[in-house]
Structures are given as structure tokens and as C-alpha cells.
Amino acid sequence: MLSSGVVYFCSSVLTQLVNLLLIPLYTRNLSQEQFGQYDLIISVQMLLALIIALGVHSGMIRFFNEFDNKRELRNTALTFAMLWGAACIGGAWALSPLISPLVFNRSADAVLFIPFVVMISVFSCLNLIYSSFYSMQFKALKSSGIQFSVVISSLMFALYFFLDQQRGVTGILMSQLLANALVFGALFLLNLRTFRFTLKREPLRYMLRYGTGLLLGDISAWVLGLSDRFLIKGYMNLSSVAIYSIGYKIGMLINPAFITPFMSVFTAFKFKAYKDADGAGKIRKMFRIYNFIGWLCVLGLSLFADVAVRLVATEEYAAAGLIIPLISLSYFLSGSVAFYSLGLHIANKMRINYLISILAALINVICNLVLIPWLGIYGSALATVISYAVTNAVFYHYGSKYYPLGLSIFYPYKYLILYVPVYALHTVFKQLSQSLPLEIGLNILLILTFIVCSLLFKFIDKHELLGDLLSILNRKSKKMTMERVGSES
Secondary structure, eight states: OHHHHHHHHHHHHHHHHHHHHHHHHHHTTSOHHHHHHHHHHHHHHHHHHHHHHTTHHHHHHHTTTTOSOHHHHHHHHHHHHHHHHHHHHHHHHHHHHHHHHHHSOOOTTHHHHHHHHHHHHHHHHHHHHHHHHHHTTTOHHHHHHHHHHHHHHHHHHHIIIIIISOOHHHHHHHHHHHHHHHHHHHHHHHTGGGOOOOOOHHHHHHHHHHHHHHHHHHHHHHHHHHTHHHHHHHHSOHHHHHHHHHHHHHHTTHIIIIIHHHHHHHHHHHHHHTTSTTHHHHHHHHHHHHHHHHHHHHHHHHHTHHHHHHHHSOGGGGGGGGTHHHHHHHHHHHHHHHHHTHHHHHTTOHHHHHHHHHHHHHHHHHHHHHHHHHHTHHHHHHHHHHHHHHHHHHHHHHHHHHSOOOOOTTGGGGGHHHHHHHHHHHHHHHHHOOOHHHHHHHHHHHHHHHHHHHHHTTSSOHHHHHHHHHHHHHHHHHHHHHHHHHHHO
16 A cells, blocks of 8 residues: 555656646636636546446446456446547537537637537546556556656647647647557556457446446536636636636646555555454544545645645736635535545445535535625635535544444534644744745745644554565565675574
């Protein structure tokens, strides 16, 4: 788990660094209105990707350990995704002239947006099946390398289609499409020897039943996380969407930097550990580690928010800095759902799962409708935090009925007694001094203070963070010593 976690972490950081190179490329070559429109297109793509994928990769993950023939399970998922994806692409080209004017502005290339995002989603889904297949075998390097390859390829194509050819938003979409298609083509050829077009009825039925059971919940999660762009556009304008998007993209860095690599390991771990006699205890330990590192990431992003905005965008995006703490907190809370909802997944109670997600989405929309007119884009960010907090509480209530973990719904929030004063000190100092080196130095000191206080307040035990690492290093040291003694003798 440790070695896989390190690989996922390094891959996520490198992937996000490349993504960060793309943000200033876009913000400096697109107007705020164009960047806001691009963010709306990406939001639509996220929604279409859910419908296209139908959760088949999630079903493969859930039942990976239930079927002996893993390759047959993967091939069934790939075959279905290809057939369903081809149908979706055909439908997108047919319906785009009717739908595009209703969703996007009447620009010259608007009719291409929906077909492009559908094709991107299809190839992305196919890549995700390969990635999930490797992930469930704890082949972290292969799994993480797929997404990293897509991002690197996107950057290379963007330099040509967007920067050199000046194709605007269409150039960005072309870059993403070619990158995903190229990576899938490489994966397909590398695995051609083990691939067979097959649709095994029982595995497919299990995967689709599980995946489609998650679909309404996933759509609700989309409403919870991405529909706010359309509400901001309706109440305000595309420039406000652009500012919110920059804050959102920086705030969600907690996802690739921590939550994604953590969950890549934890997902495979939890579906094995829960069957053990001490499974609940193992998962509780992971929960304590998740909370400490998660809050550390939230604090780091909050303290360096203004610096990050200055690095990736122009001065007109400065207001995005105040959104970042709320967005990073909401992503941290969204990751906690993986713990609280475990009982529902074990019991296959997908109906309860998506009903809770629908409830959270409704709360999010209501909060947005109330808070955006009052607080603007900051109200939308606050609405996301409120929605995820409610989601955690409801998942905790129902998940505990089927697999009680002994977790506390209030455990994550006790870190606020450390976060609030530390962030307040940062805010006061920022008003007193405009020196960037001093601000960075103080931020590092405040982060160290947070770590020390977490240990003093016993929110986390040093052995929980370093125990396994120290044990591994100790074994390595003993092995090297024995080998040295053996060679000398």
C-alpha cells in the first residue's frame, strides 16, 4: 500500500503540474468570457461522461475479486464500452445542431462542442477501464501512467492546435480528443494479445447493475459539484464563471495531490479489509490518516491561495483567492464519503446511495439559489461545503447500519480548532506586509505549527504516520546488514 500510494502521489503531482501549465496558457490567450465558456463546456463533458460510461468501470472494480477470470471481466467491460460509445458518438453528431444553440452561445464552432466532448468521454472511459484493471492488481505504475500520458499528450497537442494554430476553445477540445485516442490506441495494441470481443452475460449484468445503480447518484454529484457554473452565469456573467473556475481549479488541487492517490489505494484495500476480523479497525486507522493529511492539504492551499492565483492567471482573476479554501474543504469532505458510505457498497444498497446523492444535489441547488444573489461566487463555494457536510452526515447514518466502522461524524471538524486560528494569523499578516518572501516563510512556519499542534492534541499519532515506514526502513537496514555480513564471511 505504501509503495502504491507513493507512485499514485508522484503521478498525480506530475499530472497536475502539467495541468497547471495549461491554465496560464488558456487564461493568457482567451478572454474571460471565452475561458468561462470553456469551463461550461467541460462541465457538460463531465455530465455526458457519466451517461456514456454507465459506471461500467466502477462495476468492474466492485466485482473484480468476485470473478476468477479477470481478463474476461475486463474484455467484457471494454467491448460494452466500445459498442455503447460508438452509439453515443453517432447520436452526438446527429443531435448537436439541435442542442448546441440551447446550451452554448451561437459561436461558429458551437455545433462541434458536443460531438467533441462525447468522443473525448468515450476514449476517456476506455482508458479508465484499463487504468482500473491495473489499479485493482496494485500495479500502480501502469495505472497512474495512463492518465499522465493523456495529460502530457494534451499539452503537446495544445501547443500546436491552440497556441500555434489559434483554434481557440475548439483547439483545446481537439487536443484532448487526440490525446485520449492516442493513449487508448497504444493500450489496445499493447494488450491486443489478451483482448477478445466478448460480452459475458453474468459479469456484464453485475457490472451494469452496480454501475447504473450509481448513475443517478453520480449525476447528482455532478449537480452538486459543477452545476454552480450555470447558476453563476445565470445570476452574473461568464467573467464571474471564469474567476470561479480559476479558484475551483486551484482549490481542487487537493484531489490529485492527495485524495486521488489515497483513494486509488484505499478502494482496493477496503474491499479486502472489511472481511477481516479487525477490518473496521484497519479502516478507522486509514480514516485518521486521511483526516490529518487532508486538513494539512486544505491549510496549505488556503495559505498559498493568492500566490497560486498570481502564478496561473492574470490580475483580473485575483478575486479567486478567497474561493480556494472553501473549494479545497469541500473536496476533502467529498473524499470522506468513501468511508461513510462503505456499508452501503458492501450491502449493494445502491438505491439508498443515489437517493442520498440526489438529496445533496437538491440542497446544493437551493443553497446556490439563496447564496449567489447574496454572496456572489463565494456563496456558490459555500453552498458546496454545506452540501458535502450534509452528505457525510446522511451517509454516516445509513452506512453504519450495514457495516459499522465506529467512526464519528464530527471527527473531521475538530481540526477546525487548529485551522481557524492558523488561517486567521495568515490573514492578519497578509494585511500588514506585502513581502512575498516573508509571506512564504510565515506560511511554512504556520504549517509546521499545525503539524506540531495536531500531535500535541493527539489528533494523530506519529506511529500512525511513520510506523509502517519506519518498520520497512528497519527491515531494509537489517537485510542490508545481513547481506554485508554474509559477503564478508
